[in-house]
Amino acid sequence: MSSRSSSLTHVPTYPARPPSKPHPMVSSSRSSLTRVDHDEAGCTSKDHILPKIADSMVPFKTVPTDPAKVQPSVASEWLVDPENPRNWSNFRKGYITAIVSLYTFVSPLSSSIMAPGLAEIQQQYNIMNQAILAMTLSIFLLSFGIGPLFLAPLSEMYGRKWILHIGNLLSIFFNLGCALAPSTATLLLFRFLMGLSGSAPVACGGAVISDLFNEEERASAMALYTLGPLIGPVLGPICGGFIAQTIGVHYVYFVLAGLTACASLVGIPLLRETYGPLVQLRQASRCVDSEKKLQPVEDRHDPTKKRNLGYVWVNLSRPWVLLFRSFICFTLSLYMAFLYGIYYLFFTTLNGLFTKTYGFSLGITGLMYGGLGVGFLLATFSGAEFSNILYKHLVKKNGGVGEPEMRIPPLFLGSIFVPIGLFWYGWSAEAHLHWIMPVIGSGLFGFGMMLSFLPIQLYLVQAFKYAASALSGAILFRSMLGFAFPLFGSQMFSAMGYGWGNTLLGGFAICLGIPFPIYIYYRGAALRAKSDLNH
Structure with missing residues (x-):
């Protein structure tokens, strides 16, 4: 054994195997990653694993996670390998989830923190068009939805970690650009770039949860991760209202730059790569013996040669394919997008409601967004536990076999x-009832929204092999509506009033949120069986 091989103490050593008996790595009829050969040192041979992983990039979640349920004849050392992210300690999984959630909290915070200061922005930049004024807030979401279309596939090619780090670091500079913007056009440009860089955590975060946790453990972690993109925009106006009222709206971007820098200071030294195929690829690279290292690259199957334009195109187009060719992905993403559009409609209309109707100051108006936050928090803690208990119950009834539809x-x-909250909020605002009534209505909407987002994201992660791409398609859809709804919200409520305007939205919520999930619950397995998009 070479001295290099013997010094790799951090790589687990396995018993030698006869070369005539290859060991299967992944039990999957659809995966080209079917076997791993071992040298006499027990290390994975790069001759076999590198091209296989590069060709297929099999997502880690397709690998079984419970060795007790795997037949000994097909069990792989990867299932019990300490470098397998699902075998990491609960402490390590916990802090990695917390770091990703922190990244995912800070970037959406940027989307709404300026909402209470829109009047000041209108005055400073002399913006006369209400649609342009609303766009200074919502243009963030336009690029926030576009970014995951290429960032998520890139994370399935090159890993999650540095996609997260680079996006967060760029956000620091774009926040400073917004703070110093001399004109409306410059402000819009940097807001657009902020959304692009800020979309990295949302593009990769759900997939990181899938990398770390198996199906039965995933709900609580996904709830923590999902809370970031929803609670961030709620806390944004609360902080932004007081900042804009005391020292000026432009200072919110200096605060954001500082928070983003703090997140990078925590994340860069602590976050580890979680994408299984890349972890295995690096493990194989470390284990290759010295004789093979002396061979020219051309004699080995260098995976970088596989990454031509066709390979890149297949990966980058995957979110579009999943979104528009899968009925399940499209309908669930549409419902998420509709709720997200209403959510951002609150940010451009709630401020006017409480300042004009109830006479509140900017700082106190920012506190009124807290109803949404309370609803999100209640749904996070109760919904995650309820989802876990119900999923385990349904799995037990199904003979121990879990199906994605059990998440619905x-x-x-x-x-x-959701519609109860919209009706409550709209008609209490229309009747000018006590200010707590529309706040309660917004809280009921927030509770229903969070309770809807969690099972949809869990379903997409479990049903589709390329979790990051499936989630990025959904993020695109919801960000587009989050961008569009504020552009017409003020006009709609001016014409219809808060009562009938929210009644219209509640009616659409009923049409999208009740029949389609019921249909997917009963027919989802059959739809997935007819499609090759989830394999």
């Missing part, structure tokens, strides 16, 4: 709370 039932409850 909590969505039924969330779809009921």
